[in-house]
Amino acid sequence: MKRLFRIFSNGIVRENPLLMLMIGLCSALAVTTATANGIGMGLAMTFVLLMSEIVISAFRKLIPDSIRIPIFIIVIAAFTTVIDYILKAYFPELSKAMGVFIPLIVVNCIIMGRVESFASKRPLLDVIPDALGMGLGYTWVLTAISVVRELLGTGTILGFQIMPESYQPILFFVLSPGGFFIFALFISLNLFIKSRLKNVEEDAA
Amino acid sequence: MKSMLKLGIILAIYATVACVGLAFVYTGTKTVIAQRQKADLEAALADLFPDGDSFEEITGALTSPDKSVTFINEYAVKKGGTNIGMAIRALGASYGGQVTVLVGAGTNGKISGIKVLENKDTPGLGANASSPTYFVDRAAGITFYGQFKGKDIQDAFEVKGDVAAITASTITSKAVSGIVKVSARSAFEWLSTATGGSK
Numbered sequence: 001m002k003r004l005f006r007i008f009s010n011g012i013v014r015e016n017p018l019l020m021l022m023i024g025l026c027s028a029l030a031v032t033t034a035t036a037n038g039i040g041m042g043l044a045m046t047f048v049l050l051m052s053e054i055v056i057s058a059f060r061k062l063i064p065d066s067i068r069i070p071i072f073i074i075v076i077a078a079f080t081t082v083i084d085y086i087l088k089a090y091f092p093e094l095s096k097a098m099g100v101f102i103p104l105i106v107v108n109c110i111i112m113g114r115v116e117s118f119a120s121k122r123p124l125l126d127v128i129p130d131a132l133g134m135g136l137g138y139t140w141v142l143t144a145i146s147v148v149r150e151l152l153g154t155g156t157i158l159g160f161q162i163m164p165e166s167y168q169p170i171l172f173f174v175l176s177p178g179g180f181f182i183f184a185l186f187i188s189l190n191l192f193i194k195s196r197l198k199n200v201e202e203d204a205a
Numbered sequence: 206m207k208s209m210l211k212l213g214i215i216l217a218i219y220a221t222v223a224c225v226g227l228a229f230v231y232t233g234t235k236t237v238i239a240q241r242q243k244a245d246l247e248a249a250l251a252d253l254f255p256d257g258d259s260f261e262e263i264t265g266a267l268t269s270p271d272k273s274v275t276f277i278n279e280y281a282v283k284k285g286g287t288n289i290g291m292a293i294r295a296l297g298a299s300y301g302g303q304v305t306v307l308v309g310a311g312t313n314g315k316i317s318g319i320k321v322l323e324n325k326d327t328p329g330l331g332a333n334a335s336s337p338t339y340f341v342d343r344a345a346g347i348t349f350y351g352q353f354k355g356k357d358i359q360d361a362f363e364v365k366g367d368v369a370a371i372t373a374s375t376i377t378s379k380a381v382s383g384i385v386k387v388s389a390r391s392a393f394e395w396l397s398t399a400t401g402g403s404k
Contacts, residue, residue, distance in 0.1 A: 033329025067212050071219050078223040082230050089237040092245070096323070096335070153329070159338050171372055174329045 004129045011133030013197065017110045018141045018183075019190035024110035028142055029179040031101050035158045038146030039139065040094045041101060044083050046135025049111050050128070051079045053119040057127040060120050072115050073106070080105045110138060141186060148182050149173045245322070246294075246307070250280060253309035253318040254290050257282040267391050273297055274387045277305070279395075290317055291392040299380035301325040304334070306381055308388035310358060312396050316389050318354045321381060331377035341369035349378070353385055358393050362386035 015021060018028050024045075031041045052075050056063070063071050084102045087095040095102065105111070114134055119127050147157055153174035155163035163169075172178045250260050264278045275296045282290040290311040296303050302325035309317040321335035333339035334349050341349050349371050356367075362382045364370050370378040 030327075033327070037329075062215075064212055064215060067216055070216060074216075074219050074223050078227055081227055085230055085234040085238070089234040089241065092241055150329075156338070165343075175373060 004126070007126055008129035008133040011130065011135070011137035012140070013137075013190060013193055016137040016141065016190055017113070017134050018138060019187050020194075021110075021113070023113050024108045024138065025183075027101055027104060027108055028138075028145070029176060029183060031098060032142055032146035032149055032179060032182075033153070033174045035143065035146045035150050036094070037098055038142040040087075040091075040098055042135070042139025042142045044087065044098075044102060045105055045108060045110070045138055046132070047083055048076065048079045048105050048108075049114060049135050050131040052076045052111055052115055053127045053131040054124065056115050057119045057122060057124050063120065068116075068120060072112065072120075076111050076115070077106045110134060145179070145182050145186060149178060153178065249307050249320045249322065250282070250292055250309075253292060253307065253320065254282045254311075256284050257289060258285065259283045260292070267293070267395055269295070269387060270391060271383075271387045274384050276388065276391070279392075282309070288312065288396060291396050293388040293392050294322070295384045295388045297380050297384040299324070299326055300331050300374070300376040301327060304377070304380055304384070306384045306388070308385050308392065310389040310392035310396065314358055314393055316353050316356045316358060316385065319350050319381075319385050321350055324377075326374065326377045331371065331374040333371050333374065334377050334381055339371070341371070350381075358386075358389040 011017060013020075017023055018025065027041065027045075031037045052072070055075050056072060080103065083105070084095075087098075087102060114130065118130050122130070151157055151162060152170050153172070155161060155167045155169045170178075173182065247260070251257070254260075259282075261281045261283060262278060263281050266279050266281075267276055269276045276293050277296055278294040280292040280294075281288050282292060290309055292307055292309045294305060294307050296305050298304075303323070304321065304326070305323040307320040307322055309319065311317045324332055324335050326332050326334065337348055339348060341347055341352055347369075349369070352369055360367050362368055362385065364375060364378045364382050368378065368382045
């Protein structure tokens, strides 16, 4: 149980896919201009990651090593298309806002990376906490970045006016260079948290 | 050679299973998606022409005079049997791909309103073309698409002239204005001839 929790918590800070492993950055910078998009993208990605990891882990002994990559892509692409249809049918607003980034989940390196390095080697039981942890790690970073960018860039959060009317939005933060700045700040924040965690663990030991 | 065949068959099995699964999801969501798009369109038409009591699809009645704009559907808006306006669903190139706009023009030579239906531009920037919470004039509460309402079709439709641009999204602003201009003028021309000048 403790081991599973450790796998789960791995993705949140210690091996956060965006801030530590530095994978899946393109989508992260592109969709985080508004909070709703950040949350939506995070959840959609988590769904695809979870389903792909489960399927690939369950069939890992039936996937020949030499053609594993095409099979991973088939599985990931299938689940991405499923989520694309579901969003279009039941969450049309979200689907419109995220546009092309949903189909692009297919090439999100986090999924490919986790499937290749983790799910294809581990039993089903380990894979679920890993997918949820990595997904949560991705979602919280996306949400946090998009809150900061939306607040500074347009003065709103989830479309509600937060800043006083007199606030002149700093458009820079909605544009990509602003995204890089905020992203860098989050990387340093994560390193700080990680170093603190390490100290606590050493003290305990 | 033998292993190649074996690998090929395995790959084919995975692909087939994935395709069958997708086919089920597709048929499951297809009707909902189509219904929603239809409902969206009808709501948009009713929004542009609150007076209209029936919308007749007359797709094919018009072709775009401008190569950069494609007309997908045209709708005649009727009130008590007479045409009071026309709506065109038109497509043009924008920053992130094609943008689809529904343009309504009335027999009085004014635009009765526009709706940006599909827009693949950058979220937070070009995507603001269809956002009801993005204002080109915050004090007056005028959205980007809202500013076209009541505009004379003979206006210049010049971005940063008589059309306010979306900040940092000039390409999107220009694309939408261009589509509106071409569509509204064609629609009005059609209305003038179809109603026999009885405006």
